Amino acid sequence: MKLTEKELEIVEILENNARIPIETLAKMTSLTVEETEVILKRLEETKVIVQYATIIDWRKVDGHEGVTAMIDVKVTPKRGVGFDEVAERIYRFPEVKSVYLMSGAYDLSVVIEGRSMAEVAHFVSEKLSTLDSVISTTTHFILKKYKHDGTVFDQGDQDRRIVVAP
Amino acid sequence: MxxxxxxxxxxxxxxxxxxxxxxxxxxxxxxxxxxxxxxxxxxxxxSWSVREACILSLEQGYTSYTANAGLLELRQEIAAYLSRKFGLEYRPESELLVTVGASQALDLALRAIVNPGDEVIVVEPSFVSYGPLVTLAGGVPVSVRTNGADQFKLRPQQIEEVISPRTKALILCSPNNPTGTVLNREDLAAVARIVEKHDLLVISDEIYAELTYDDPYTSFPAIEGMRERTILVSGFSKGFAMTGWRLGFVAAPEALLQAMLKIHQYAMMCAPTMAQYGAIEALKNGExxxxxxxxxxxxxxxxxxxxxxxxxxxxxxxxxxxxxxxxxxxxxxxxxxxxxxxxxxxxxxxxxxxxxxxxxxxxxxxxxxxxxxxxxxxxxxxxxxxxxxx
Missing domain, CATH: 3.90.1150.10 (Aspartate Aminotransferase, domain 1)
Structure with missing residues (x-):
């Protein structure tokens, strides 16, 4: 669907900060609050805005154990449905955070979150590898997140400018 | 003391x-x-790509002086940039000079043109340096006061009111610091008519040219007949967020540019080399x-x-x-x-x-x-x- 210039602006602003007050959003885009509400409603109803999510740095939360793995999966596509059917079988598991169809050496890139390596290993060996279409899996555990969806973790973004300048 | x-x-x-x-x-x-x-x-x-290019130049050992006018490659990039953004044509070999910020470019421009007692028109409210730089160059700053009720637009009759036989030049700044006012093509054309009539030179400070939000920007030397009467001052500080790099440039007809180059080679030698490498990257890939x-x-x-x-x-x-x-x-x-x-x-x-x-x-x-x-x-x-x- 084709977005108007204002709709595009709103989407771009919200993508970086979904908690921006609607009054501020309206002023930034030179719209009234009512006009902004109408646009938001349309974007939400058409699922251009899918969800308002938050990026959490779980390492900072005491007692939060968890591991993330990226799994390269080779599969046999099926006549008529291609990769979609097996992708759906995989993404329906709640521990699967993302599934992408890839070009290159493997077919699906699957991101899994679990409480422990054992839990992830269990999922891969019991659920993922045993699917009919799956030919092979290669599991990579994430050791540290530096940047996620455009956001740098632990960014020391202090303002180094002098207070008053010409 | x-x-x-x-x-x-x-x-x-x-x-x-x-x-x-x-x-x-x-x-x-x-x-x-x-x-x-x-x-x-x-x-x-x-932006990181600019910082990274600068780091690379240091790693590769580019730490010596450059040509007085700046790296030729940078001047070529500036010429290409001025052409594609503002439709201006300047020869990189003889009409462009890389300076230590637009501030130095202003200083050079004034020192190159002002005879003792010459008057230079400054449009107020203005950037704090114009008046003092005119004075230091031996000239006399003459204020034109734009009006808040008129959104601080410069009107031609205001210039005419202060013109005297000693008036040599006019400093323009659009978009303006501190008012943010932008002079559009018609405003500039009106100024140009006065400039021509009274045989003035214009120092056009276009350091904020990248930052306009509503209408397409018009550069003063792009107005018919003004290229030969304009010293264009600009730089990387504002648009490219490179204030601390202290890198600007000046574009002017050859005779004026060579006069500025003469001062620059004695007073400054050249702009910082590492900053010039960063600026090349900014112009190539920074848009x-x-x-x-x-x-x-x-x-x-x-x-x-x-x-x-x-x-x-x-x-x-x-x-x-x-x-x-x-x-x-x-x-x-x-x-x-x-x-x-x-x-x-x-x-x-x-x-x-x-x-x-x-x-x-x-x-x-x-x-x-x-x-x-x-x-x-x-x-x-x-x-x-x-x-x-x-």
Whole structure:
């Protein structure tokens, strides 16, 4: 669907900060609050805005154990449905955070979150590898997140400018 | 300093007033928790690709002088940039010079053209350096005062009113610091007619040219007949968020440029080499980053100017730069009183309009190159401040 210039602006602003007050959003885009509400409603109803999510740095939360793995999966596509059917079988598991169809050496890139390596290993060996279409899996555990969806973790973004300048 | 050593200072420099911004800076710097809208520079850090290119040049050992006029490759990139962005044609070999910031370019331009006693027209409210640089070059700054009620647009008759037989040049600045006012093609064409009629030279400070938000930008030398009468001053500080790199450039017809180059080769030698390598990358691959920054400023401008008007500080929508210049007439205070009390009582730093010239009195300069959160908080505090005054 084709977005108007204002709709595009709103989407771009919200993508970086979904908690921006609607009054501020309206002023930034030179719209009234009512006009902004109408646009938001349309974007939400058409699922251009899918969800308002938050990026959490779980390492900072005491007692939060968890591991993330990226799994390269080779599969046999099926006549008529291609990769979609097996992708759906995989993404329906709640521990699967993302599934992408890839070009290159493997077919699906699957991101899994679990409480422990054992839990992830269990999922891969019991659920993922045993699917009919799956030919092979290669599991990579994430050791540290530096940047996620455009956001740098632990960014020391202090303002180094002098207070008053010409 | 004892009385005796003071006498060594030249009379010209002794008479020069220190920048009004300086005093204010000292006061603001001594306080904690200040939200500063007083900063005349981008809040973005220079894009990584530019910083990385500079680091690479250091790793490869490019640490010697460059040609006086700057790296030829950089001048070629500047020429290409001026051509594609503004439709200007300058020869990289003889009509472009890389300087230490646009500030040095201004200084060179004035020193190259001013004879003792020549008058140079400065359009107020103006950037704080113009007048003093004219004086230091041996000239006499003559003010033209634009009017807040006219959105600080420069009108041709205002120039004509101050022209004398000694008038040599006019310094233009669009988008303007501190008002954010942009002169469009018609405004510039009207100025051009006066310039031609009185055989003036124009120093066009276009350091904010990348930062206009509503209409396509017109560069002054792009106006018919003006290329031969213009010294174009610009640089990387504002549009490319490279203030600390101290890198600018000047473009002018050969005879003028060679005159500036003569001063530059004795007084400066060349602009910093590593910064020049960064600038090459900025021009080659930086356009997308500039576009993103421009978008971000425009949104913050819209928010901030609307909010100022909402809390009762009347402010025109500035077409460029990153300054709002609201009127504080409703408070009955001078701009200095307003700025000082706002700083002390609410810890928001703005710059009194009076430091930019007499016609800036009654206004304050607020830079919206701050995070949205800071701008929101500043508006909250300013609103509280204003409500206490009633």
């Amino acid at each position: 004892t009385r005796a050593t003071k006498t060594y200072v030249s009379e010209t420099v002794s008479r020069l007033q220190p920048s009004g911004i300086r005093r204010f800076f000292d006061l603001a710097a001594s306080m904690e928790g200040v939200i500063s809208l007083g900063v005349g520079e981008p809040d973005f850090v220079t 997308h980053d500039v576009d993103e920054m421009r978008k971000s400023y425009r949104r913050r401008r819209n928010y901030f100017v609307q909010s100022l008007n909402d809390i009762g500080l009347c402010c025109h929508l500035p077409g460029g730069a990153f300054y709002a210049f609201p009127s504080i007439a409703v408070t009955g205070m001078t701009s200095e009183q307003f700025a000082e009390r706002l700083l002390i009582e609410e810890k928001v730093a703005v710059v009194p309009g009076s430091v930019f010239g007499k016609s800036g009195e009654g206004y304050v300069r607020c830079s919206y190159a701050s995070s949205l959160e800071q701008l929101q908080e500043a508006i909250k505090r300013m609103k509280r401040f204003l409500s206490r005054l009633q």
